[in-house]
Amino acid sequence: MRKSRVLPRAITLTLYVLFTLLPLYWMLAMSLRTNEETLGAFSFLPMAPTLDNYRVIFTDPSWYWGYLNSISYVLINTVLSVLVALPAAYAFSRYRFLGDKHLFFWLLTNRMTPPAVFLLPFFQLYSSIGLMDTYWAVALAHMVFNVPLAVWILEGFMSGVSREIDETAYIDGYSFPAFFIRIFLPLIKAGVGVTAFFCFMFSWVELLLARTLTSVNAKPIAAVMTRTVSAAGMDWGVLAAAGVLTLVPGALVIWFVRHYIAKGFAMGRV
Amino acid sequence: MSKPVNQKALLLIVPMFVCVAFSAIMPLMTVVNYSVQDIISPTQHVFVGTEWFRMILNDPDLQDALVRQLVFSLCVLLIEIPLGVALALAMPAAGWRASATLVVVAMPLLIPWNVVGTVWQIFGRSDIGLGGYVLTQLGIDYNYTAHTRDAWLTVLVMDVWHWTPLVALLAYAGLRAIPDAFYQAAEIDGASRFAVFRYIELPKMRGVLMIAVLLRFMDSFMIYTEPFVLTGGGPGNATTFLSQYLTQKAVGQFDLGPAAAFSLIYFLIILLFCFILYNWMQRLGQGDGHA
Amino acid sequence: MACIEFRDLGHAYRPNPATAGDYALQPMSMDWADGGAYALLGPSGCGKTTLLNIVSGLVTPSHGRVLFDGRDVTALGARERNIAQVFQFPVIYDTMTVFDNLAFPLRNRGLADAEIRNRVHEVAEMLELSNELKRRAANLAADAKQKISLGRGLVRKDVAAILFDEPLTVIDPHLKWALRRQLKKIHQQLKLTLIYVTHDQVEALTFADEVVVMTDGRVVQQGTPEALFMRPDHAFVGYFIGSPGMNLCPLSLAGEAATLGGQPLALPEPMLRALREAGDEIRLGLRPEFVRLAAAGEAGAVRARVVQAQPLGNSLLLSASVDGQLVRARLAPETRIGGDEVWLRLVAPETLYFSNDVRIAG
Numbered sequence: 036m037r038k039s040r041v042l043p044r045a046i047t048l049t050l051y052v053l054f055t056l057l058p059l060y061w062m063l064a065m066s067l068r069t070n071e072e073t074l075g076a077f078s079f080l081p082m083a084p085t086l087d088n089y090r091v092i093f094t095d096p097s098w099y100w101g102y103l104n105s106i107s108y109v110l111i112n113t114v115l116s117v118l119v120a121l122p123a124a125y126a127f128s129r130y131r132f133l134g135d136k137h138l139f140f141w142l143l144t145n146r147m148t149p150p151a152v153f154l155l156p157f158f159q160l161y162s163s164i165g166l167m168d169t170y171w172a173v174a175l176a177h178m179v180f181n182v183p184l185a186v187w188i189l190e191g192f193m194s195g196v197s198r199e200i201d202e203t204a205y206i207d208g209y210s211f212p213a214f215f216i217r218i219f220l221p222l223i224k225a226g227v228g229v230t231a232f233f234c235f236m237f238s239w240v241e242l243l244l245a246r247t248l249t250s251v252n253a254k255p256i257a258a259v260m261t262r263t264v265s266a267a268g269m270d271w272g273v274l275a276a277a278g279v280l281t282l283v284p285g286a287l288v289i290w291f292v293r294h295y296i297a298k299g300f301a302m303g304r305v
Numbered sequence: 306m307s308k309p310v311n312q313k314a315l316l317l318i319v320p321m322f323v324c325v326a327f328s329a330i331m332p333l334m335t336v337v338n339y340s341v342q343d344i345i346s347p348t349q350h351v352f353v354g355t356e357w358f359r360m361i362l363n364d365p366d367l368q369d370a371l372v373r374q375l376v377f378s379l380c381v382l383l384i385e386i387p388l389g390v391a392l393a394l395a396m397p398a399a400g401w402r403a404s405a406t407l408v409v410v411a412m413p414l415l416i417p418w419n420v421v422g423t424v425w426q427i428f429g430r431s432d433i434g435l436g437g438y439v440l441t442q443l444g445i446d447y448n449y450t451a452h453t454r455d456a457w458l459t460v461l462v463m464d465v466w467h468w469t470p471l472v473a474l475l476a477y478a479g480l481r482a483i484p485d486a487f488y489q490a491a492e493i494d495g496a497s498r499f500a501v502f503r504y505i506e507l508p509k510m511r512g513v514l515m516i517a518v519l520l521r522f523m524d525s526f527m528i529y530t531e532p533f534v535l536t537g538g539g540p541g542n543a544t545t546f547l548s549q550y551l552t553q554k555a556v557g558q559f560d561l562g563p564a565a566a567f568s569l570i571y572f573l574i575i576l577l578f579c580f581i582l583y584n585w586m587q588r589l590g591q592g593d594g595h596a
Numbered sequence: 597m598a599c600i601e602f603r604d605l606g607h608a609y610r611p612n613p614a615t616a617g618d619y620a621l622q623p624m625s626m627d628w629a630d631g632g633a634y635a636l637l638g639p640s641g642c643g644k645t646t647l648l649n650i651v652s653g654l655v656t657p658s659h660g661r662v663l664f665d666g667r668d669v670t671a672l673g674a675r676e677r678n679i680a681q682v683f684q685f686p687v688i689y690d691t692m693t694v695f696d697n698l699a700f701p702l703r704n705r706g707l708a709d710a711e712i713r714n715r716v717h718e719v720a721e722m723l724e725l726s727n728e729l730k731r732r733a734a735n736l737a738a739d740a741k742q743k744i745s746l747g748r749g750l751v752r753k754d755v756a757a758i759l760f761d762e763p764l765t766v767i768d769p770h771l772k773w774a775l776r777r778q779l780k781k782i783h784q785q786l787k788l789t790l791i792y793v794t795h796d797q798v799e800a801l802t803f804a805d806e807v808v809v810m811t812d813g814r815v816v817q818q819g820t821p822e823a824l825f826m827r828p829d830h831a832f833v834g835y836f837i838g839s840p841g842m843n844l845c846p847l848s849l850a851g852e853a854a855t856l857g858g859q860p861l862a863l864p865e866p867m868l869r870a871l872r873e874a875g876d877e878i879r880l881g882l883r884p885e886f887v888r889l890a891a892a893g894e895a896g897a898v899r900a901r902v903v904q905a906q907p908l909g910n911s912l913l914l915s916a917s918v919d920g921q922l923v924r925a926r927l928a929p930e931t932r933i934g935g936d937e938v939w940l941r942l943v944a945p946e947t948l949y950f951s952n953d954v955r956i957a958g
Contacts, residue, residue, distance in 0.1 A: 043395075044394070044395040045395075047391060047392065047395040048392070048395045048396065048406065051392055051395075051410070052406070052409055052410070054466065055409060055410060055412060055413060055466065055470075056409065057428070057435060057436070058424045058425060058428040058435075058436070058466065059412065059413075059424070060435075061424075061427060061428050061434065061435045061436075062423075062424050062427065062428075065427060065433075073433055074432075074433060077432075077433075077438055079435070115324065118320075119320040119321040119324050120321060122317035122318075122320065122321070123317055123318045123320070123321035123322075125317055126314035126315070126317035126318050127318075129308060129309075129311075129314070130308055130309060130310065130311040130314035131308045131309070131310045131311070132310065132311060132312050132313075132314045132315050133312055133315065135314075138318060138322075142321075142325065143579075144572075144576060145325060145329050146520075146523055147523050147527075147572060147575040147576055147579060148329075148333070148568075148572055149527045149529075149547070149548050149551065149568055149571050149572065149575075150527070150529075153332045153333075153336065153568075155335075155561070156331070156332030156333075156335035156336055157328070157332050159335065160328075160331050160332055160335075175324070175327065175328050176328055178324050178325060178328060179325060179328045179329050182321060182324060182325050183325070184520075186321065187516065188516075191512060229478070236414055236415055239415060239417065240414070240415065240416065240417045240418050240421075241417075241418065242417060242418050242419045242530050243529065243530060255417075256417070257417035257418075257419050257420065260417075260419065260420065260423070261419060261534075271427070271433070274423060275427070277420075278416070278420045278423055278424060281416060281417050281420050282412065282415065282416060284415075285411075285412070285414070285415020285416065286408060286412065286415065288415070289407065289408050289411045289412075289415065290404075290408055293403075293404045293407045293408065294404075296407060296474060296477065296478050296481075297398075297399065297403050297404070297407065297477075297478075297481055298481060298482075299477075299478050299479065299480065299481025299482030299483070300478045300479070300482055300513070301478075301479055301482040301483075301509060301510075301512050301513065302479070302512030302513050302515075302516060484685065484687075486683040486684070486685060486687050487687050489652075489654055489674065489681065489683070489687075490681065490683065490687040490745070490748075492654075492673065492674045492675055493652070493674045493675065493679065493680060493681055493701075493749075494700055494701040494704060494748060495675050495701055495704035495705055496700070496704050497704065500704065504689045504691065504692065504700075505689065508689075508690045508691045509690070
């Protein structure tokens, strides 16, 4: 890399990182202040940092259950989405069959349906089968937009693996499941990691469906936040603390998949 | 290189199909059903044919919302795609610095959408928010709850903040997949930095950029939660995008029939644009042989 | 075109290399003549790619200098050295046509359109790509793509050398031969300096005028294919070149005569003296092609137990054990092996002797 190119790169990156971090810093700073300080004189740093806001969250079950609920349905959704997407993506990447193109297209259209429209039908559907207010309801609902993406990404990774590998394995006497699990999966490990990351991400951040399909037992943290805010006036500190805590699982997940992303993928066939 | 025909492959699709169809087809049918009926009460339905569709298509509020939505999505794509690619080019290729940058850059993606709204709601307030405070101190009359322009810009900046990382992440992964030999060959061929970008990096990123463009288009076209929290659609209707308009109809006024008709039209619009974008990008990749 | 000289050239990826193991390429000096075809041959990880990258300017050596036609180019990048390179996997500009791919290096150098067209057509003609010029390069087969990579080097008039980094790896076996032949033809036509990296001895021996054999970051021998076969300087060359490689049998000089395994081996007296002076780790080397069956007790022969006799059509490959030491012999196809014991003549005019892997006599 030439020296003359390093400087513009560093400036671009620094500016962007600042742009990303400032609003987040502000939320973090606010979570460490009392409401009086927040609403009082303006200052860049918290004057008297306090963990009281976090204490509220960790001692109140309605708060910390929000986190546990969110994590539960997100995990169920991620695992299920990847599990059903794997064989489907394999079929799309390896074979032609009746209606393959239409099926793939139909799948993608599911990502294009405005969730706002489907709230009521979803509500009716899940009520009628008694899934309301369970992790499964949210996890299943989120599959509508996660599975298409998962199939899309996995198909891209699988198409990058030479078909000769499949053929060699069959000649060596592997059955399909044995081949798939022992030989093929390790080859697309990075793809599975990246897919799981995207499923986790989109399920973790979604609010509309998650809020509509839950009331008490499976209420997600994001929904707990909206309720508490309107009920208790504006408890800025607790709101900010809860916001900061929603960052933690995501940051962990991205930390786990960073190598897969840094190793790169091209999705050549799309 | 063509794929073999194998109808048994359909069996591999079945689990996926069942899972998605369960949550996709039944609600869709319900919506189609609603769209041609007048629901007076849960037990009283009247078939009205295409009346709702005609009504929706002639609704000036909806047309306004559609225009706002299109302008917004266009701005989102025009800003986020180049910015994300630039960011990916600027990010370090390996080492702890690459890991750290990845995590920081991706952070906004992993925040629940209403929290994104909350972050910016706080950040932009001129009394308690850093951003609003600084702008006010600089002598700019900034108030996103009162001024149309400020509200609109704040929603846009928020979306850029929130979603540019997705483009950057995908573009970054695409860049990292390019073997070193390509850069070496370009160096030997005497290619300029721009030529390397134009003839190596951009073509190799085509696949991931296609995903980025389509995802950003779909999701920005359906944006709801973030502006709802930040501005509530105001001031006036300045930030009332299609989704919000639809929700007002469906939930607020409980006009289920028109809302359903509306959502089908909405869905078809997204489908149409995705189709156009997809084909355009496909052609872009293949057609410039004589460039 | 240029002749290439290396002066005390070495490379270590870490600073301050102390032992030989710290070097990816151990310091050496070597001259390559203008217009020659050279092959760098060795197992993977032997340092041949490092040497290639030093020639192309992608790696700046930590020690020594590289001269092109007497000009020191050590510090120059790939662009300033005017070299061209064909990589292991085809590198082409996907979005361009074959014509644009070939024209790319010329356009970057600001040549006039008319001249570009002439050069491209000339090179396309030579590479038999004329009919593909209007096609998109991405849609071609691997061998055509490699030809395009090569063509991007050939279009430039000022190229000092063309470097090949295992260019036939992804080519179908039946096309390899045709492509290699085409390469040879172009070499004869244009008198280019060609440098060809490979781990395949057949490729190296058929392609190059001179082969540079490398192992463990060290150049062990540079020579014509014939020299490498007949008079390897290093035991590794004997073993690596040839199929199967040279028989290498440890000799013991402890007693009155030399012994191989438990058997005495009659060596000419001056040779025995030379070996005693050379010191330790003495090995006898003889290619399977020169091992002959001998009568029992014949001078220079040893007794061996037959392990396997493999008919290969044009020869019979005999594997036999001399007190546990495996010796191979390539015999005439009609040879009959009677019983499971044979006598093999190992002392022949072609026999070589190595001390600590270095050839000392013979």
